[in-house]
Amino acid sequence: MNFRSFYLSVLLGLAAILTGCSSDGVPRIFTNEYGAVTDAGYKLPSVPVDKIPSKYHRQVVSYKTDEKPGTIIVDTKEKFLYLVMEGGKAMRYGIGVGRQGFEWSGTARVAMKREWPTWTPPAEMIKRQPELAKWRGGMPPGLSNPLGARALYLFNKNGDTGYRLHGTPEWHSIGKAMSSGCIRLLNQDIIDLYDRVKVGAKVIVQ
Template sequence: MLNRRQFLAFATAAFAAGCQNQAQLPPRPARPGTPGADGVKVSSDFAQMYRAMPGERFPLPAIDLSKIDPVYYRQLVDYSAPEPAGTIIVDTPNRFLYLTMAGGKAMRYGVGIGRAGFAWGGRARIQHKRAWPTWTPPAEMIARQPDLEKYREGMPPGLDNPLGARALYIFEGNRDTLYRLHGTADTWSIGKAVSSGCVRLLQQDVIDLYNRVPNGTPIVVRQA
């Protein structure tokens, strides 16, 4: 389970930040042998995977994959883990989220994670999921940014909503950790440490994950 002292400290920080972007850390060096996004021809499979989704409640545009390191494209990979199939594992240092599957496989997604000072780790579960969720900024954030007063009762769903197209809510027992897995339109943030604790995925990826996991799905967040 999450360390109680860490949980309280990090949950307070996340609540105050409301999953919005924070100051961006310097980008990590490219992995050896991994081509940069610029100049890389995107295969038709990936182009189809990240195509426009006009049937969504708020139609989503296609993702410009030239802006993302190909290592972070969604893909089925070999993956050995002690957790049973159907577990979400967030590999914080490497900016990956895995959904474990039978036969030593996993679906791997690139993610953006919490910036230094707001990292968190442990075991919890997905209590519930929301499609096109409402985002409610905490009172502390409204005090710092009075222009958010209009959203005190919640920011309606939409393309500009910080939680994106889907949100998965992480609980420890019956306690809301205030952390989320959620979508983002900020494609540049994938592979980086920019948020205050929430784990963000590309819109098309969070929809894919949302459709694969039920409420109650276990989640493990690893810091090393």
């Protein structure tokens, strides 16, 4: 292979990665889908993906599991959320998880889905951060709302777990343990996940 052919093959390979295209079944990465988005009248800014490790960019990966398609599996150690797909694949998203003392694990289900949700800080959070008391009745939706553009509400046999899968404007928290227990995704990713997940979907946090 001469240099020109090699250079062309490299460019084509990079284009395939950036557009999420792949013809041979290898992982597809959607790095080009983190641009500015207007959604329900809100203008989400672009995400500086060059500052986020590429492993945390949304991508289709090979994934072996006995769980059925549509199941969400959260790997809190590796900071990945997997949405199980057909054919031994999964859509993988980078996430932020609970900081030390706020970790949790277990099985739940998506009981509700909300676009641009209201955020109501729990009483124990207000006790730790009294300045949040002003939002006791709920913080309106918006770009600064901690739940971001979407939220999936997790319930188990005992009812509302209090935990959510939600968006965040804090892109720098992806891949880290910084939250109060909820699983956070980039706003562009939670919009994508929201559209793929059905109410009632099984969620495994491990």
